[in-house]
Amino acid sequence: MSVLINIISIVLILAGLVFFLGSVVGVVRFPDFYTRMHAAGKGDTLSSLLVIMGFAVYHLGQIHWMDFAWADLLVVLKLLAICAFIMLTSPTATHALMNAGYEDGIEPLMRKKGNALDNEEGEKGR
């Protein structure tokens, strides 16, 4: 039983590391600020979630059901709470960085002409 739980947690943490690798390589290889934020924003969320879920599953395996202490189960609950907060805050941080980059005037790399953000700038009449 405990071997099974260990295997599940190892698989979760390893999957998280693989997705971290994907987002790191993406940040290095993608061409401009906005596309790099794609890699950083999405990769961060899922990989942190997977790693923390792995911790939670591992800790579930450490609970002694014979002399049960609530404090052990609460650790799992706290880890799940961290998951919920990451799911809410990580995309918001990505969004804030994208907006800051746009406000700072970083030109998005484009192959085509016609940029919705340029039109909006025109309407404001700066």
Place this chain on the structure above:
Amino acid sequence: MAYKVFIFILLMVTWVILSGQFDAFHLVLGLISCALVTSMSADLLFRERDAPVLQRVQEGWSLAWYFLWMLWQILLANIAILKLALSPNALQQVDPSIVHFKTKLKSNFAKFLLANSITLTPGTVTIKISGDDFYVHAINDEAAAGLNGEMERRIASIYRVESAAAGGKGDC
């Protein structure tokens, strides 16, 4: 009053989960501080308090299902990023564009949810929201085509009252 009791229970549950101590001393400390916080700043947490309880429960339930669907979408997005980052000709597949659309969602929370969902689904990141206007950066045309409003419908169906109100105003 019911609202304050609800806030108090919410704070107390958080206290118990975070402290992990069940002796009388810590529980009484928790009771005192939760009562203080409730009496001083209970008004800050929720704005609309008139909604019937049943509607709240329904919203919470469909929100939970929505988050499960989101998890699946996040997984797909990450597999896409992984493939793109590790493929030898990644640059050929990157053809970014900025898409602009108007949303029918009214409440700030629904807009926040839509923006976060767009950021977490494959190939798209929200740049800017101003009023009803969304500016979304899509990494290629395939991702841009995915912004066909399916997600907006899902969020609108969580808040049924809102979608009924928005439906009356017609297409923008």
